[in-house]
Amino acid sequence: MKRTGISILLILLTLSISCSEREFGIADDTPREVSRLEMQSIMEYLASDLLEGRAPGTRGGELAEEYIRSLFKSYDIEPYRGEYFQEFALSGFVTTDLTVEANGVSLTFRDDVVGSFTRTDPEFDISGRAIFVGFGIKTGTWSWDDYKDVDVAGKIVICRVNEPGQNDPALFEGNSLTYYGRWTYKIEEAARRGARAILLVHTAQSAGYGWHVVRNSWGGEELYLESEIDNDLIFRGWIREEKLYDMLMPTGISLGDLLTASESRDFVPVDLRFDISITGKGDSRSIDARNVVGYIPGSDSTLSDRAILLSAHIDHLGMSDAGPGEDNIYNGAIDNGSAVTAMMLTAKLLRERKDRLRYSVIILACQAEEAGLLGSLYFANSLDPDGIVCNINYESSPVWGPATSLMGVGSKFSTMEELLVDVAGRMGLGYSEFEMSDRGFFYRSDQFSFARKGIPSIWISAGQDFESGTNHIYEFFVGDYHTVDDEYDPAWELASLRQTIEAAVLLANRINIYTPDIMWKGKLTFPVDDDARVIEMVPTEGE
16 A cells, blocks of 8 residues: 555656656657748848848848847747837948058058048048057956056047967966957047047958958948947058068067067067057948847746847858949848848747746847947847846858757856756757867857846857768858858758757747846956956856
8 A cells, every 4th residue: 555655646646747847848848840931031131132131221231120029920939028129329330441651661451451431521530659569458367458548538549359378278268269359449548538530550460351341341331330430540450470570670679579478467568659640531321220129028028028049140251342333232141131030930930839938038130230239239238137137149050961969168167057957958969178278269249249238148059060071161261251252042951940940949938937047157258448347157057
């Protein structure tokens, strides 16, 4: 009788657990498989010539915004806070002619130098003393200060990209780039210090990409939130390292010595003993940009006031001024048409089973990522971070054959990593790190706008390990990335895109099922305004 009583108790307990699993979808949280046509239809349209590269403030950009809104409606996804469009203002500047001269050396626009004059004057003439500021970094976390309180107000600062200690794991993050190595930070710091202009020194090794990426990204219109240009830094540009070497030749100052000195904490800014002249012409305009935002309300009365945030940028680089007969459209099929496809179909699948959602879901198709994460930054500034459980971002999602792993760029910084590892196991996949994470990719896509607000955030993707044995993701970033060759190919298998969608849905489902407290791990610093925002994280097991 005793054994029978225990058996009955176990049966009742099992039935209770089974009912709970059914209630919250634990036993059946695998989404339906999205069709090839569903994926193709979104990506093919976003990457079509009709959209002219989807630059913000252009006809093609507006068509992309309208298209996403129509998809939200067709998927029966509600507008966020009563509106699908979140409007915000951008200032756009196009440099049409640029000459940079110093010590008898003249730099050729686009071949040697690119830049953006951030005022509305049709012509500009800037001159100032050249000051080399090393990596242009100040942070108490690693006891590093390149400026040493040297006054650079009104000067033209010349700054290295990346950061020191790339082979020293005790300095910054060793060979993994932090935000202090990003060009965006260098500009922010120079602006805080009152510099008149900044010239970032490009090398393919230090930047992580070739000069063509800089030329394509900075050779057209540059966009800014108004808050970004409300300072004395009126010119932001890039020069090739070879040209800096030529400028230094008459002074007797060794570029090699400067670079070596800048690797030390004892570095002090160096007056280069010459003035730089920056002259040119440009056009400016005001742009009304729009994020497109959808909302799926959660079903749990105690949890639905918080949301899982999905994000992907809809913009790309627009069109170039290529010669007659040449391809001048940056279609952005992978960057970021495939990622928008993944996000929208994730949202569609979650909406189809919305009764299983305990948390709400916000879907953000953001603008102006290519201009510096501007749309996601604007949206992040409009949020109460406590109302967001986490951010799942999509960027340049893979479109090739099946992968054998998943990856989450930035997942190592929070307990989202454990959740994603669980999802990978559920899908019969391994878990991998992104080979190019050392180039600061966590800080280069929209998830970082939310991480800076203290929201655990990742960029989710099928991993770089493919059944074919080819690392297609790496090949894309060193090949077609930010070129006119990033075009839609109907021959793409799309198996890895389907895996990305499935992984994102499973991750959202697991968060809804278990409602975990997603926390940071270890310690991170993000520079915000004049100081570094320090987020204390729980140590991982064994630390």
